[in-house]
Amino acid sequence: MSASRLTHVVFKLSSSELTGEINLKPEAWRILSQVNGTRTLGEIAQAVGMAPETASQIAETLLKARILEVAGEGASSIAATVDAAFFKEIARELARAIGPLATVIIEDAIAALGEKPDSFPRERLAELVEQVSEEIREPNKRLRFQQVMLEAIRKV
Amino acid sequence: MAPTILQEPQGIWSGARLMLLNKRAWALLQEMDKLPGAQVAFLCDARGAVLAVWYTTEVARATAERVGACIANLFTAFAGHSFREIEILFGDRLVYARTLGNAFLAIVCAPNTSLSLVRMTCNVAAAPFETDKELQGHLASGQKVDIGIRLG
Numbered sequence: 001m002s003a004s005r006l007t008h009v010v011f012k013l014s015s016s017e018l019t020g021e022i023n024l025k026p027e028a029w030r031i032l033s034q035v036n037g038t039r040t041l042g043e044i045a046q047a048v049g050m051a052p053e054t055a056s057q058i059a060e061t062l063l064k065a066r067i068l069e070v071a072g073e074g075a076s077s078i079a080a081t082v083d084a085a086f087f088k089e090i091a092r093e094l095a096r097a098i099g100p101l102a103t104v105i106i107e108d109a110i111a112a113l114g115e116k117p118d119s120f121p122r123e124r125l126a127e128l129v130e131q132v133s134e135e136i137r138e139p140n141k142r143l144r145f146q147q148v149m150l151e152a153i154r155k156v
Numbered sequence: 157m158a159p160t161i162l163q164e165p166q167g168i169w170s171g172a173r174l175m176l177l178n179k180r181a182w183a184l185l186q187e188m189d190k191l192p193g194a195q196v197a198f199l200c201d202a203r204g205a206v207l208a209v210w211y212t213t214e215v216a217r218a219t220a221e222r223v224g225a226c227i228a229n230l231f232t233a234f235a236g237h238s239f240r241e242i243e244i245l246f247g248d249r250l251v252y253a254r255t256l257g258n259a260f261l262a263i264v265c266a267p268n269t270s271l272s273l274v275r276m277t278c279n280v281a282a283a284p285f286e287t288d289k290e291l292q293g294h295l296a297s298g299q300k301v302d303i304g305i306r307l308g
Contacts, residue, residue: 045268046193049214051248052268126273133276143283146276153273154190 006056007042008121010071011035011063018066028058037071042123082120086156093148094132097141105135125153159217160185161209168298169207177207177294180285184261185210187281193269195249196220200260201295204231207259227251227262243271254278257286258295 013035024032027050034044045055062068087106094102109131110117113124120128129149136142162178163169169177181199188194188210195215199208206228211220223246231253234242241254246264252274253262261282263274285291 042268046266049195049248049266050268123270126270126276130272130276143279147280150190150273150276150280 006059007045007052007123008040009059010038010040011059011068012037012071014066014069016066016069022065022067027054028062031055031058032062032067035068081118082122082125082156084117086125086152087117087120089152090129090132090149093145094136097136097138097145105132122156125156129153157186158189158210158212161217163207168294173294176288176291180288180291181208184256184281184285187277188263191263191265191269191274191277193266194263194274195266196223196264198224198227198260198262199256200228200231200262201298202231202258202260204228204260223264227253227264231260231262241275250274252278254282256282257292259285 013032030048030050031041031044034047039047041055041059042052045052048055059068063070091102091106094106098105106128107117109128110120112131113128115121115124129146133142133145133149136145160182162181163174165174184199185197185208188197195212196219197210198206200206206224209220209224211217226246230244239255241252244251244253248267250265250267250269250271251262252265252271253260254275261278263278265274
């Protein structure tokens, strides 16, 4: 697993018995103290004000030292990706603003971001919404679309 | 709810004008509560004078005020140049700033904050402030010099 992809992963403290002395740097302790088996590493990095790359490197070290382990494939993938229903909601709202081409525009935008609908990362939702909203030429309709989608993003 | 410091009566800001400013500023800055990664936000007039400050409890008020002073200086340095929005690195933090008619909004965020989310939150939150003609008139009348701010 590459360090950059670790931001999507949910970690928990290792259940294996540790032996010997363990020295932790303050940065590692900041991450470790936030690990709870439900938050992604990206969320933890944001909470402690740390760059995702730094947090990923620390998590990788803690993984190798068997202090941390991945909380589970299911948990990490649910936490990181977007449900198909969300794309239907974007399409419905976008169609209200620009008409029947909404679905095509969303598909193109997802592809332009180098992603796929069935594995779209939750943390890139705002990017997607902002990108498709640029297709709405009427400022009031664009604002209304962003307003509705912001509420939807907060609920994801 | 994060602490918010609003304008006190001074200069042109008193009575109904002050109430209108603080009502709009409060509504605008409360939206920052919903923005993950936002740490400090400032509302400044077009000369860079701070009108309101919002900051999370992770940031000391003194720090928020110091950052506000630096950003106010930045706006002063930009005086005379037209811009719509700026994104800069301030230490290890991201700063997003945009015009609000005759005012500015600046937000200091954690480094990994989604700028798309910041921009959209600002767009939505700023609309009532930016389109309030009465308030924009008060803000314009408070400017003793024309610094050439206009929407891009």
